[in-house]
Amino acid sequence: MxxxxxxxxxxxxxxFFRNGYLSIAAVSVMLLCLFTMSSLYLIVLTADSVLAGMQGNVNVSVYFKASVSEESILKAKKDLENYSEIKTVDYITKEKALEIFKKNSASKPVILQSLEEIGENPLLSYLVIQANDPNQYDMVGEYLKNASFKDDISWVNYRDNKDRIDRLNKTISEVRKIGLGVAGLFSIISLLIISNTxxxxxxxxxxxxxxxxxxxxxxxxxxLPFIFEGIIYGLVASIISMLFLYVSLRLSAQFTLRLVPTVDMVSLYLSNFAVIFGMQILVGAFLGTVSSWFAIRKYLKI
Amino acid sequence: MIKFDKVSKIYKDDYIALENINLEIKAGEFVSIVGTSGAGKSTILKLIYAEEAPTDGRVFFAEKPLDSISRRHISRHRRSIGTVFQDFKLLNKKTAFENVAYALEVCGVSREEILEDVPQILEIVGLGDRQNKFPHELSGGEQQRVAMARALIHKPLVIIADEPTGNLDPVSSLEIMQLLLKINKLGTTVVLASHDRDIINKAAKRVITLEKGRIICDEEKGKYKIC
Structure with missing residues (x-):
């Protein structure tokens, strides 16, 4: 055995070695297939993490009238926290709001000056509500409209990234679909070429x-020798593809960091190294085996 | 040992290679099958080593019908048959030793056994001192003897020789024939297809004559002739 x-x-x-150019052709097309697949996978990973970042940024601020006491606001906070759709409710006092405002306007001395001229804190206390899911903000809006403290509310501000999130979501699913299509196409091409080889x-x-x-x-x-030949094509292609991927990420790092400042693709690659490599080896070996299998069936009549 | 029961073989385009062949070859026999080209000699041999399947009728080998052997076990059936061909079918990039060893390697025999058996069998066919020569360094007769060593290495029940002397000069032909007779004497059944009149007449063994896919003559101690 x-x-x-x-x-x-x-x-x-x-x-594998004696076939020379044939092996190179088979490995190249397999390489193309694996490289495309893993690049798309990395892009989707990046987009996912951008999306997660953006989802954390969506929230609703509820500003209370100046006359409302702190006690009532805290009560409203407690009420809101009871809803399962709401993840967190943060209370920002007037003073805290002023602090944040000053910090944000540090570069605009005119605004700070005029603030000082007013002499008192013109800002309102507010609650920052974050939902579990961006789709749940409609419901949060409904709660606020019907809340017992609705008369205390001065105004509600949606920091609404929802449109952008929807668009990104759509893009990711498009990328996934296109990626699957392209990867499928390349798989078929490499199946044919490897069978031929x-x-x-x-x-x-x-x-x-x-x-x-x-x-x-x-x-x-x-x-078996022909099957192993196919598997070797897959293995060699996946090793080269991993190297290519690393080098191209390194080279494009500056560009990608400008494009997506929140995600470092090189470290994303390194932290997902095992998954990507494993995936490539599996796909490569699978393609190699299947294509050899078909070639032999057709050719050897066994 | 080998039995053909009403066997017909029809190839594509309705070409009839064999028609209603009834034939029995006993263990230890030496049988020559003669006939003109296209008479069906090679087809009979191919049916025996299961390279082809009959269109009609059944072929039995060691009492077992060949159609009952699954595709997976055909290789085992072939190990009980040694084959020798006109074109030797040696691998040019391998030495005489390696060519014979290859037959053992592909069947999963260990390196130790190969090192023991191969020189022995090469000695028997008279190539003890030519083991490390490549086929192109050997004469036609020597190449055929390598092929015979390879056929014998599995200690087969039957040796099938398809025109083994077709490419050889008369002297080498005679040597190969003597080797076949020697193998037969040691108990192995030999089925020989040939149209080499001289060597068949010298052997004075059973001769089956085929014409257009039919047996027209089957004689013990026969001669090469068109009956």
């Missing part, structure tokens, strides 16, 4: 195959 596996792996290994290998080894059959080699024994 081990002897057979050892001998057939050796056979596949020899085929293996078929030519079988053709160049037809004398050996004939002799093998005559001296009573089992079908498995005849088949």
């Amino acid at each position: 081990f002897l057979t596996i050892g001998r057939t792996i050796k056979g596949g290994w020899n085929n 293996v078929r030519i290998t079988i053709y160049t080894h037809r004398k050996e195959v004939e002799v093998m059959r005559l001296v009573g080699a089992s079908n498995t024994y005849i088949r």
Whole structure:
């Protein structure tokens, strides 16, 4: 058993090297397929993490009239916290609001000056509400309209990224679809090319195959070297593809960091290294096996 | 050992290679099948080593019908048959030793056994000192002897030789024939297809004559002739 596996792996290994250009063609097309797949995967990962960041930014601020006491605001806060759709409710006092405002306007001395001229704090206390899901803000709006403290509310401000989130969501699902399509297309192309390569290998080894059959080699024994050849194509392609991916991410790092400042794609790649590599090896070996299998079936009539 | 029961073989385009063949070859026999090209000699041999399946009728090998052997077990059936061909079918990039060893390797025999068995069998066919030569360094007769060593390495029940002397000079032909007779004497059944009149007449063994896919003559101690 081990002897057979050892001998057939050796056979596949020899085929791989002796095929020269054929091997290069097979590996290249497989490389293209794997590289596209993993690039798309990384893009989707990046988009996902951008989306997660944006979702954290969506919130609703409820400003209370100046006359409303702190006690009533805290009560409203407690009321809101009872809803399962609401994740957090933060209370920002007048003073805190002023502090934030001053910090945000630090570069605009005119505003700060006019604030000082007013002499008192003109800002209102407010609650910042964050929902579990961006789609739940409509419901939060409904709650506020019907709330017992609705008369205390001065105004409500949606920091609404919802449109942008919807658009991003749509883009991600489009990217996924296109990615699957392109990856599928490349898979089919590499299946065809690898089958062809293996078929030519079988053709160049037809004398050996004939002799093998005559001296009573089992079908498995005849088949295995060609299957291993296919698997080697997959393995080599996935290793090269990982290298390519790393190098191209490194080279484009400056550009991507400007485009998506929140995500470092190189570290995203490194932290997902095992997943991406494993995925590539699986896909590569699978494509190699399937295409060799078909080539042999057609060619050897076994 | 081998039995053909009403066997017909029709290839594509309705080409009839064999028609209603009834034939029995006993264990230990030496049988020559003669006839002109296209008479069906090779087809009979191919049916025996299950390279082809009959269109009609059944072929039995060691009492077992060949159509009952699954595709997976055909390789085992082939190991009980040694085959020798006109074109030797040696692998050019392998030495005589490696060519013979290859037959054992593909069947999962260990390296130790290979190192023990192969030189022995090469000695038997008279190539003890030519083991490390490549086919192109050997004469036609020597190449055919390598092929015979390879056919014998599995200790087969039957040796099938399809025009083994077709590419050889008369002296080498005679040597190959003597080797076949020697193998037969040691108990192996030999089925030989040939149209080499001289060597068949010298052998003085059973001769089956085919014409257009039919047996027209089957004689013990026969001669090469068109009956």
